[in-house]
Amino acid sequence: MDIRIDNPVGRVPDPRTLMARTLDLSPAGWRLGRHRGTWDSGLNRHLCALDNAHQLRVGGEGAPHAARDQVADFLQRAIARGTFVHGDLGTDLTTALPPELAAQITTDPTGRPGDLDWDVQSVRQRRAVLQPLVARWPTVSLVLVSRRGDRVAAMVKRLSTLDYPELEIVVGLHGVPAPSGLSEVAGSRSLVVREFPADQVFGSVINDAFACASGELVGKVDDDDFFGDPHLMDLVMAHGYSRATLVGKSTTVIFLEAIDTTVRRLHGVRESFTDRVAGSTFLMTPEDLADVGGWPSVPRAVDTHLINAIRRESGTIYQPHDIGYLYVRNADPSEHTWGTGGDHFLRNTREQWIGLLRHPEFGTEGEA
Template sequence: MAAFSAAGIPVLAAPDPARDRALGPGLAAALAAVTGEALASDLRREELSIRLRRAALREHGAAARWRGLALAAGLPVPPHPRVSILLCTRRPEMVPFAVEQMERQRGVTAELIVGLHGFTAREAAIPRTRLPVTVIEASAATPFGEVLNRMAAVASGSYLAKVDDDDWYGPDHLADLLLARRYSGADLVGSAAEFVYLEPLDVTIRRCIGTERFAPLVAGGTMLVTRAAFEAAGGFRPLARTVDGQLLQAVEAVGGRIYRTHGLGYVLRRRSAYGHTWRQPVQSFLASYQEQWRGLVFNELMEDGARWRAEVRT
């Protein structure tokens, strides 16, 4: 049962107390949520699949087992890796929202590097957070990629995670990226931009994007790269735009591997193309989609999205 779950395969199973004790409370609870009715929905099945995989790998994966054995024997274990979150913004009004998205991350040791691009800390209300915070200020004339490189230079983590200031992130976003990095062995991992909120139209769409595979493209606001791969690739290119795509190409050019994991812990907010470093128009997202909902809609893995939904609709 643990192996099926680690592979993301939902299984309908009768209650079995002895089995559940062996699986552990987290995996047992995820398994109990699998019902025939839930599996009838493609989206609900994917949610169940991800919860099963998380629980199985965190409780029964090789790394978890070795740590458990070492702790039981009184042996020291290495600390969990630190993730340095690179949050660069040109919009002072988005800083509180973006910091809150990172504050809610769980199951990961992280620090926050905030890049203020074109304004100073006196002009931005940086809220208090449990995360260690470092602020970098850069003039508006500084290329976006150069600002990101300055931020990476002061980061202390063995992983660098780039996030956007206006997108929504589920509480397990970073933990899922680290998990995908562990089971894929990739140098850079990222999520699919599977869910997109088209703000001018007040519509949320789910796009059909292949996930859990090695692929050359991931969502730019979800990239997590090892420090070694980042440095081998030469960091971000000192450009005003296309820095995400350039980094992906650079990682592949030095022999790095890129892995695209699920997109259920991330919702891309798409405003008008003006003002974005990625100039794809809103209408292009409607060319191909799997599902569509009116308004801002979150799947269950996003958790606690009611307040943001209300804020967007006002």
């Protein structure tokens, strides 16, 4: 398998309409929709038949032992390309799959595409296939710039637990002193802390903080959002297989503090090029950042200004999926440089939960 070929770019359909396929296996051969063949006729040639399918159910009598590796390869490539697989695979076929992937394949899915439970199952399968295909994980620097010193230690601690091999945390304090104990909460992670004057323009502070980063990839995080442990790996993989200038996740899972509710919106198509992603999930190379002029020296809407600069330079923006990132919208709108009103985040809502959603995929399971 090659992640440059078998990846989900443009192959995850809009979740509003379910597209499902069935792969029937028998000792004599296979059937996939209108396609059918014997075990020497090349099942993998029909992978493209799944490129507009949300899910594939595996059924039938089962493949012969001699064909199990062929089927296992087909299923892994289908998952890598964005199709969720379920069904009774049988012991022989299950043992031909990597154990981490086999554990993620169930007889029946929970819910439908666009439901959180279904999407989590699909993303976990995709991670289990794609992560081993990454030849080398580049070093990453995540940059946190904050005017709220009381929130910095908690975010540094949260970032330090992300599942990523080489991570540097850069903290820029804008007009406030560095809180004590940051090295302790950062643990074994490399930590850089800088203080900047209160009267320095916010965008200029961000630019100067990014100049302190040493990673091959650099990302921006805010001081009050939540991230699941695999979140950074998701972004790094997406940057590699999409070859986009900027990658990030969408602002679709949101805790609205004013009404003590978490919502999940249907907005945009997953694993696709787009025109905007959440600023707290931005990831790109330092070279691409420099090519668009760095962070703009503006007091507000710095994310929007950077996106506009990328567009002017004909750069591309890519979003993988929205699992692993939870945006917090505080009750006081003055705490955000993005001035959009709270009603905006209630549009196209598909699911909601009272209070903060507690879920391991979003790093919120143990929150008080």
